[in-house]
Structures are given as C-alpha cells and as structure tokens.
Amino acid sequence: QVKAEGRNHYHFYTEALNERLSERLKLQNEMRRALKNNEFFLEYQPQYCLKNGRICGIEALVRWRHQERGILYPGKFIPLAEENGLILPLGEWVLRSACTQNKLWQDLGYPPVSIAVNLSPRQFRQKDLIGKITRILDDTGLEPHWLELEITESLSMEDVELSSEILRKMKSMGIRLSIDDFGTGFSSLSYLSRFSLDTLKIDRSFISSLSEYADKQAIVLTIIQLAKNLGLKVIAEGVESPDQLDFLSKKDCDVVQGFLLAKPIPVGDIRPYFAFELKDLILKDFMKPAAI
Ligand code: C2E
Ligand code: MG
Ligand code: MG
Ligand code: MG
Numbered sequence: 001q002v003k004a005e006g007r008n009h010y011h012f013y014t015e016a017l018n019e020r021l022s023e024r025l026k027l028q029n030e031m032r033r034a035l036k037n038n039e040f041f042l043e044y045q046p047q048y049c050l051k052n053g054r055i056c057g058i059e060a061l062v063r064w065r066h067q068e069r070g071i072l073y074p075g076k077f078i079p080l081a082e083e084n085g086l087i088l089p090l091g092e093w094v095l096r097s098a099c100t101q102n103k104l105w106q107d108l109g110y111p112p113v114s115i116a117v118n119l120s121p122r123q124f125r126q127k128d129l130i131g132k133i134t135r136i137l138d139d140t141g142l143e144p145h146w147l148e149l150e151i152t153e154s155l156s157m158e159d160v161e162l163s164s165e166i167l168r169k170m171k172s173m174g175i176r177l178s179i180d181d182f183g184t185g186f187s188s189l190s191y192l193s194r195f196s197l198d199t200l201k202i203d204r205s206f207i208s209s210l211s212e213y214a215d216k217q218a219i220v221l222t223i224i225q226l227a228k229n230l231g232l233k234v235i236a237e238g239v240e241s242p243d244q245l246d247f248l249s250k251k252d253c254d255v256v257q258g259f260l261l262a263k264p265i266p267v268g269d270i271r272p273y274f275a276f277e278l279k280d281l282i283l284k285d286f287m288k289p290a291a292i
Pocket of ligand 2: 059150180
C-alpha cells in the first residue's frame with residue numbers, strides 16, 4: 001500500500017518534471033522558428049525629461065507574436081534564450097531593429113531621442129560584441145551617441161577587468177551606457193567609478209512604493225544624490241502615479257519612464273508621443289477615469 005503510493009508520488013513527480021522539460025524544449029524549438037519567421041517585434045516606451053517635459057529617450061522592449069499562444073513578454077522567453085544561447089541572434093536582431101528605427105525617426109524629422117537597448121549578460125560576454133555593434137551602427141547610419149545600452153549590475157561584476165575593458169571601448173565609440181534595475185544587484189559601489197557609465201536607472205521596486213514607505217524615499221533620494229555626485233544622469237523607471245512623479249521632480253531626478261506617462265507602444269502608434277509633453281500625458285491620464 002505504502003509502497004504503491006510512494007511510487008505514484010514518484011511517478012507524478014517525474015511526469016511533472018518531464019512536462020516542464022518538454023515544454024522548455026518546445027519553446028526553444030519554437031524560438032528558432034520564430035527568429036526565421038520574424039515573430040519577434042519591438043515595442044517602444046518613451047522617457048521624458050523632467051526639466052523641460054519633453055521626450056528624450058525611448059526604450060526598446062522585445063515581444064514575441066507566438067503563433068498559438070498570442071503575444072509573449074520577455075519574462076517568458078528571455079531567460080530561456082539566455083540559457084540556450086538564442087539570445088545572441090535575438091539580441092542582435094533587437095539591436096539592429098532598434099537602431100534602424102531610431103535612424104528612421106530622425107530621417108522623418110522627429111525630435112532626436114536616444115534609443116535604449118537591453119543587453120543580457122551572455123550577449124555582453126560574447127566574442128566580438130564590439131565588432132557586431134560597430135557593424136550595426138555603420139549599416140544603419142545611426143550616430144553612436146543616440147544609442148544607449150542597458151546592462152545590469154550583476155553582469156558588470158562577473159569579470160570586472162573584462163567588463164571595464166568592453167565598457168571603455170563602447171564609451172570611446174560614443175555609445176551611452178546605463179545600469180538598469182539599479183539598487184537590486186547588491187554589488188560593490190566601487191564599479192561606479194571604475195566603469196565609464198552615463199546613466200543610473202533606479203529600479204521600479206523602489207519607485208512603486210515611494211508614497212507609502214519613508215525608507216523607499218530615502219533610498220531613491222540617496223540614489224539620485226549618488227548619481228549627481230558622480231556626474232551621472234538618473235532615470236526613474238516604473239513611474240505609475242502623479243505622487244511619484246511629483247516626488248521625483250522635486251528631488252531633481254532627470255528622466256522618468258513608466259505607465260503614468262506611456263506604456264510600451266507599438267511602432268505604429270508612437271508618433272504623437274514625440275510631440276507630447278509631460279503635462280499633456282498627465283492630464284490625459286487624469287481624464288481617463290472620467291471618460292470611462
Ligand atoms: P527592464 O529593462 O527593466 O524594462 C522595464 C520593464 O518594466 C518592461 O517590462 C516594461 O514594460 C515594464 N514597465 C515600464 N514601466 C512600468 C510601470 O510603470 N509599471 C510596471 N509595472 N512596469 C513597467 P517588459 O517589457 O516585460 O520587460 C521585462 C524585462 O525583460 C526588461 O526589464 C529587460 O530586462 C528584459 N528585456 C526586454 N526586452 C529585452 C531585450 O530586447 N533584450 C534583453 N536582453 N532583455 C530584454
Ligand atoms: Mg531596461
Ligand atoms: Mg529595469
Ligand atoms: Mg531588467
């Protein structure tokens with residue numbers, strides 16, 4: 001009796017495990033197909049300068065238009081792509097598409113913005129990353145200072161020597177560099193002066209509870225101060241409420257990004273966001289409940 005039950009449990013366990021494995025395998029194969037079939041696409045989330053209220057940057061965020069499962073967000077496939085190496089071709093596609101798009105906007109006469117592209121650890125460690133980026137910039141004709149690469153703290157700490165070498169090269173090309181999700185990586189602060197960075201992006205976990213918790217306010221204030229003292233630009237991500245915006249603008253944050261102003265937007269709908277200013281976007285948001 002007991003034995004049989006034990007076996008059933010074991011059976012159940014392996015079945016669940018197998019299911020997970022084959023699910024991953026399936027997704028992995030589908031990802032290969034998706035790259036060939038152009039199932040990936042980018043959405044663009046605007047960033048606004050607090051000083052003048054105008055757009056100053058746009059972050060490119062990848063999505064997958066899956067044939068059966070609808071639109072998948074990066075949390076569903078980026079970690080897997082990172083594990084199986086498909087992040088390399090995918091990441092290169094993202095970078096090329098984002099640069100092409102930004103150059104197109106400039107050629108159309110839109111106000112120039114920097115395009116922010118996320119770089120995952122494996123991409124960062126690949127051979128000839130610099131060569132690849134150089135080629136993409138040459139091919140697309142985008143000037144390097146309109147490209148901002150986002151890396152994470154953990155990535156930069158894996159091999160400090162190598163990382164600072166690569167970052168130094170990027171910097172000398174004129175590319176902008178930012179640390180994404182800043183404050184979540186628990187890494188040594190010494191890299192901030194060793195690496196040639198331009199921007200700190202305060203992680204959205206600190207922004208989300210800004211109004212409720214005094215300690216969150218203290219952390220955000222400290223990060224803003226730290227950035228100022230190091231001569232870095234500071235961006236707050238995940239800004240969702242007017243209170244948060246108000247706090248950030250009073251405390252001298254440089255740039256804001258978040259659902260309050262704009263969600264990530266399909267390329268066809270983005271044009272008006274180049275003309276919107278912060279005040280328009282906030283007004284628009286206040287009017288939403290009334291309109292419903
Ligand atoms: P991230 O780089 O920190 O990007 C910001 C994420 O926060 C995006 O999620 C964005 O949609 C979301 N977000 C922006 N404003 C708000 C807000 O006000 N409230 C809330 N709740 N969320 C907000 P998304 O698009 O799902 O991307 C998640 C992560 O996936 C990104 O975090 C980035 O680490 C990664 N990722 C996205 N695209 C790429 C890519 O092309 N390459 C690589 N390597 N990673 C990517
Ligand atoms: Mg990012
Ligand atoms: Mg982030
Ligand atoms: Mg992130």
